[in-house]
Amino acid sequence: MPYFPIFLDLSDKTCLVVGAGEVGRRKIFRLLDCGAGQVLIVDPEPPRELLDELGRHPGVTFARRCFEPEDIRDTFLVIAGTGDQETNTLISRLCQEKGIPCNIVDQPDKCSFIVPALLSRGDLNIAVSTGGASPALAGKIKQELAGAYGPEYETWLALLKRLRPLVLALGLEQSENKVIFQSLTDGEILEAIRAGDWQALEQALCRRLPAPIQAQLGALLP
Numbered sequence: 001m002p003y004f005p006i007f008l009d010l011s012d013k014t015c016l017v018v019g020a021g022e023v024g025r026r027k028i029f030r031l032l033d034c035g036a037g038q039v040l041i042v043d044p045e046p047p048r049e050l051l052d053e054l055g056r057h058p059g060v061t062f063a064r065r066c067f068e069p070e071d072i073r074d075t076f077l078v079i080a081g082t083g084d085q086e087t088n089t090l091i092s093r094l095c096q097e098k099g100i101p102c103n104i105v106d107q108p109d110k111c112s113f114i115v116p117a118l119l120s121r122g123d124l125n126i127a128v129s130t131g132g133a134s135p136a137l138a139g140k141i142k143q144e145l146a147g148a149y150g151p152e153y154e155t156w157l158a159l160l161k162r163l164r165p166l167v168l169a170l171g172l173e174q175s176e177n178k179v180i181f182q183s184l185t186d187g188e189i190l191e192a193i194r195a196g197d198w199q200a201l202e203q204a205l206c207r208r209l210p211a212p213i214q215a216q217l218g219a220l221l222p
Helices: 022-033 048-054 085-098 135-148 152-168 174-183 187-195 198-206
Strands: 014-018 038-042 060-063 077-080 102-104 117-121 124-128
Touching: 014 022, 022 038, 022 048, 022 077, 048 060, 077 085, 085 102, 117 135, 117 152, 124 135, 124 152, 152 174, 152 187, 187 198
Parallel strands: 014 038, 014 077, 038 060, 077 102
Antiparallel strands: 117 124
């Protein structure tokens, strides 16, 4: 079935993870990396190393027991991978009844959403999905993308994020803004960042930015 791709804001949201095994651990850290406000982890015997790793995290709560239907109350999103088919089916059914997005690990037929392979470079996020057909292939494609989109993209995007409000504050016509923003995605800028040549980067930016912003570049560059 086709899926609608979407990026969710998880800040101030409560997420539930049922099952804290190897896969559950990855899901937990993905949620935290994506800014989930609260994460409730339900598992009768969570791994000691996970308890130690997350014990002091202010947004994490452990319930050392089996899943109970009340656990989904007031949750925004649920991920489950208990290894117990009856429990997984129950969680899927309850979430469907309550209209709560639910992912059951390795069981797409019980999911209302699937989790893509994700490559992150700061604010740049590239998601790869095979519709649940082959997570292994999605992971392979992610690794190929990692070679093409290196850490320099994080620096580039952080720079663009700082420059955008400065350009908009000039009050130029939309068509003028468009030309400037497009020029800032030029490969010359990327190559200067990749090489760590900040002088070349400043020169490239000066050729593309209005004079009032050129004077501020010293404070914006590494």
